Each structure stands twice: as structure tokens, then as C-alpha cells.
Amino acid sequence: MQATITIKPDCVISPIADAIYSSFLEHMGRAVYTGIYEPTHFSSDPDGLREDVLALVRPLALEYVRYPGGNFVSGYQWRDGIGPKAKRPTRLDLAWEAIESNQFGIDEFMKWAEKAHVKPMIAVNLGTGTPKEAAELIEYLNAPEDSTTLARLRAENGHPAPYGIDLVCLGNEMDGPWQICAKTAEEYARIAHETAKMIKWIDPHIKLVACGSSNRGMATFGTWERTVLRECWDVIDYLSLHTYYADENDTASFLSRSQDMDDFIKEVKRIVDEVAREKGSDKKIGLSFDEWNVWYHFRQKGVFPKKWTCPRSIDEEDYNGTDAVLVGGMLSTLLNNADSVKIACLAQLVNVISPITTIPGGDAFVRSIYHPFHAASKAMRGNLVEFDLDGPTYWCATRPDAAYMDCTVCRNGEELGLLVTNKSPDEPIQLHLHGISGRMSAWHSGSLEEKDHEPCNLDCIVLEPYTWNVITIKLDQ
């Protein structure tokens, strides 16, 4: 098969926000306990943080890591996780039918974030939690040194200086019946609005993410977004989107899901623009795609570990090559919408639906989906630029004209980054690049594993079947 990409390197569409390369850590499965935190592990530092995991996280160059949930946050009392560990209560975690020991809490997460070189994106509990409790958490984290009782409590717990967090999620998936204390759109919009006001009074620098729908298939999708935006417009900065895709024995349809993700983003953007017009406002509300990934292997196996244990090892995905190709495609979709998507969190990071897996007491290793994210995070920065793709298509059950290729082009100074996939199971694609002159400086591709190619002439690029590809080109001056 043949494909041509005509690149307009001087036509910038939008800067790419660094926060598109973010991720997520929830108190779920073994993400925290025996994931990032395992005091008895041979690689752990004096705080119990696994250095072998940190060594795999850092190269991803993540901007934010969202914490502590997810569904978990809707039943979480942040005060349970601070202070002397021996005094912390053990609780039922109703979200994941597990036991929460609270041996890892917000102060431990802040230490981990610093060591991982990431910024915290903190979700507050708007399920069982109140606006007051959420505001107190923000005061605990950000109030000036020695200014209040909560600031002094933070100092007692080892951190006199404010943490200076700058991004907060107002709850999680509050439209979902599975959510602890789920809400109607009106109920959520009111509590989100009042919580937002208090948080901004405490620290006006904090940017806030309001919950959009849990996914595009929710019966209230659209109405939910409009209600929340109308009520919260003046106090929020971002609206969230979530999606996970599954291969239900139809890989061709599964691989076309990056196009569904694109439709989803454009639909939410239209709603945001519609409410902006209604309000006569030129305020920009960005999209925070704060949960996205491929998720199905664990559930398809249908073997569920014993409930009410700590940790309860759920949703450990054994990712294959086509999962990595779709993750590459989904990243391409996020980047192509860089004008509206300002934050995106690969959900999640360690052991749960994750690119990194640990063995308790043993090694840490990466899975197939780690590689496209890692390669893109290194090469696909700067500005999104215009391009035209003339490439082959195929029929599948969900689309008559699914594209064999996802494609994104970005420019960082005189370097051009190209992210392209080939979704064909058996046919290579000969790629022709028009509109630029330069030389290839790097080419990484993969499916199950990552391959480093020798740079080749720009007219000799052949994309192998079932691969993601990240190519860097040095433009001629």
C-alpha cells in the first residue's frame, strides 16, 4: 500500500501542551501497595518508594500524575492518610471492594511526585466528601507556612513549606451509577461550583477540572456537559473526558477506535463552544482527557481475586502488540486536537491498566503500551502543524472507511516529529513525504516491543504491518 503525507511545516495549528503527557495513579489494585510503594522491597528508599519503578517512570517525562482516584476518591477521607502511620485507620474501600490500609497518603504521594519529577493533579472527594473537606485538603497542601492550624499540621508531618499544587479535579465520574454517592447533573454542578469557589479563594492560582460524562455512551452525555458548563463556567478551567477501548474479538474495529476518540473530542468541543456562545464569553475552557487507555484483558479472563484484601490485585493488563498500536493511534488523536485538549492522562501508570508492572519483592518491567508513549513523549513536542494525509482505508464492523493510518506532525524548532501507525495485519505501507526537505535523525517503531531503526532516506520509509512509528526529521535550513 502507498500513502502520502503533505506537510506544511510553517503552518502552526496549536502549541502542544506538555500536560498531554500525563498519567494517573489510583488507590486501586496494586498501583500503590507493591506498585510504587513497597517498604520491604530491595530497591526502596527510606520512604518505601520503589526506585526501580521511579527509574521506569522518569523517562516518560510526565507533566502531571492524577491522584488518588478515580472511583476510589469518592469514598476517600484524606485525613485518614496523614500523620503517624501506626495511628492511621484501616477502612473498607467500597469502590474496589478492597481494604485500604492508609499507609500511603497525600504526603507520601507528594514525595513520590517530587522523586518522579512530575506535578500532582489532585482529585477531591465530591461523593461522600463535602466542599469543606475538599477546601481543607487544599488548605493543608497550599496554605503559606505557619499561617493556619492545617499549615502547621503539614509541617508536623514533615513539610513546612506549601506544596504549591496547581491542578485539582472536582470529583470523579459523578454521573456513573457505580460511583460512591453519584449525582445528577444539577446536584453535581452545584457542589462543584461551590467547591470551586472555595478552592479558588484559598489559592487563585489553582486550575480546576470539572467532571464531564464518564464516557460517550452515557445516557446523559451532552446534557450533563451543558448543565455543568452552564453552572460552573466562571469558576472552572477544564472539562474532563474519559474513555477506554476493548478488543472484543474484532481487532479491525478495535484499531479504528482512535477515530471514535476524535469524534468524541470534537463533540465535547462543540458543546463547550455552544455554551461559550450562549454566555457571550471568550473564556477558554480546555479539555482534560484525564483517563484514556485500552482495557479488557483482565475482565475477559473473568477471574477475580478475593474481595476485601490489601492490595487486591485487579485489572493487571497483559498488553499485546495491537494494544500498543491503538495507544499510538489514541496519542495521535490527542495531539491532533492540541488546540482543545490541554491535559491527557494515560490511565493508569503502575500495575493497574498500566504500562509498568511490578512483581512484589521482584523486578519491575514495561509492557507494550509503554513504548509508543515513551517515544512520542520524547519526539512529539512543540507545535502541531498542518498536514494532509492521503492514505488507504479499510472496512470494519464499526466503520466502512476506517483509516489504516493515524498521523500527527509536530515541529519543535528545526526538528519535525511524525507519529504514524499502520493498522494492517499483513501489508506494509510505503510512505511518501511531501512539502519538506531534511534528513531523518531517528525512527522508533513497535508493536509488542520497540525497535530502533537506522535513520534512512526520507523516500525509503516503509511502515511495517501492525506498528506505531515515531520519526524525527531535521529540517534543512
Ligand code: AHR
Ligand atoms: O481507571 C480505572 C477507573 O476507571 C477509574 O477509577 C474510574 O474513574 C474509571 O471508571
